[in-house]
Amino acid sequence: MAGSVNKVILVGNLGKDPEVRMSQAGAKIVSFTLATSDTWNDRASGERRERTEWHRVVIFNDRLADVAERFLRKGRQVYLEGSLQTRKWTDQGGQERYTTEVVLAAFRGELTLLDSRPDGETGGQYGAAPERRQAAPAYGNTGPVDEISF
Amino acid sequence: MAGSVNKVILVGNLGKDPEVRMSQAGAKIVSFTLATSDTWNDRASGERRERTEWHRVVIFNDRLADVAERFLRKGRQVYLEGSLQTRKWTDQGGQERYTTEVVLAAFRGELTLLDSRPDGETGGQYGAAPERRQAAPAYGNTGPVDEISF
Amino acid sequence: MAGSVNKVILVGNLGKDPEVRMSQAGAKIVSFTLATSDTWNDRASGERRERTEWHRVVIFNDRLADVAERFLRKGRQVYLEGSLQTRKWTDQGGQERYTTEVVLAAFRGELTLLDSRPDGETGGQYGAAPERRQAAPAYGNTGPVDEISF
Amino acid sequence: MAGSVNKVILVGNLGKDPEVRMSQAGAKIVSFTLATSDTWNDRASGERRERTEWHRVVIFNDRLADVAERFLRKGRQVYLEGSLQTRKWTDQGGQERYTTEVVLAAFRGELTLLDSRPDGETGGQYGAAPERRQAAPAYGNTGPVDEISF
DNA sequence: TTTT
């Protein structure tokens, strides 16, 4: 291919504290959902309308995963750059499903905190430490990382 | 929300000629899939690896839908800007499914042709006129447009 | 040219209240400077270093000029998209000079307020109404707008 | 600063072969000018108008400097991401001047070739090897690199 | 599930 670009730029707010996991190889993986909101005037009704879009974000970049684990909490506003990736998985009924995620791959992507908070480590509304779980055994895992659930 | 951004920037090649449809309101809607390719060196094996990502693109912007219908053909390289939108639909088994698309909404988005071709309308590898179908009847349609299939 | 893109994306803080002017054609033009900050670890000294970059922003887009006039004030944090434009001017000594600006042209660009303030119109640190001046007579004006000074 | 973003995205064509220099520290620095073209309908005259914008690009990122040296030639179309940087210099008359550049800093930025050419090293319209000069002695240089001229 |  003669060169391609796959870039997503989001500014939004986290719906929950990020989830922190380890890959089988021992790398930290941080995931969360990010809300963006689009507002427009409906031309038919003339009403002001709003639509919230939820984005699944997964961070493989070590440095940014550390930043995310330490400073991101539910409600925080963040700027990020990643790329679109759709992965296939099989649901409990054996059906193929697809999920599209915004991925900050190793050595790639950007993450910038936009709202200044007193101290992301300690406090207040944003203070609950994000849950950390061991990676589940990866039976039949074909993706770049063990099953990520939101 | 204190301001949000939902932006996708892609440079890639069309997998097929675009599909042109009409909304119930009579607006032209153009959709296609776009391939981007990511290459990297696998750190474990040291091998050069490549992954092609397929993006579903839907254009509601009238002006850009016209450009897309006239000039985009299978294989053409294009730069575009849109926003991420995930819509819910129900499959034939009654199961809820989600599809994420890159949407160029009314009065929004960008579309730029990157490879110069003699004439998108007439010729060669890119010449087949894109299929145009009437919009299907919209039973139970809740999304912003009648079911879009790729 | 086979398609080109000229896009700037900035998130930063206004150095001063915006300046509002009118073009000869009666269109509102809003301009301001925006600070972005880059921090990095100096590899030689190991020290943490910071560099502030100042960007000249000019808004010709009517809708966004209105938003900027009403809500932007010194210190506010904003996300914007524009394009790079370098214009030539002649200094008092008759020397040719060049100034590069981030331009939000008519019907183009984006502007999103990122920090929520109680009320941009009334208050506090951000409250001073931006200065509004009549456009100066445009003798010898060759650019897209009468001389813009920061 | 509560997080900032300084990003430029360009798709354009090189005006000349790139110039390759070495910093005092022995790092390769590649610079060139890139043309983007904006076309619009003049609302007063109704005429189609076009404006070409020239951007000064400087690459400090080692990996991308290598790619640029090897593959970029006059006329080639490229996608790149960098950040805006304005540096001050003194002209021969002792006057302070400012030049704004699109900088791909160390470990940052993106560069993607968009038009496929048989072989950037050998051939045809794009074939002239880029000039390589030793860095000039850096008397009084205060910027991040010895004087860059286009 | 966020935010205004």
Next chain:
DNA sequence: TTTT
């Protein structure tokens, strides 16, 4: 001239 901003911001942390």
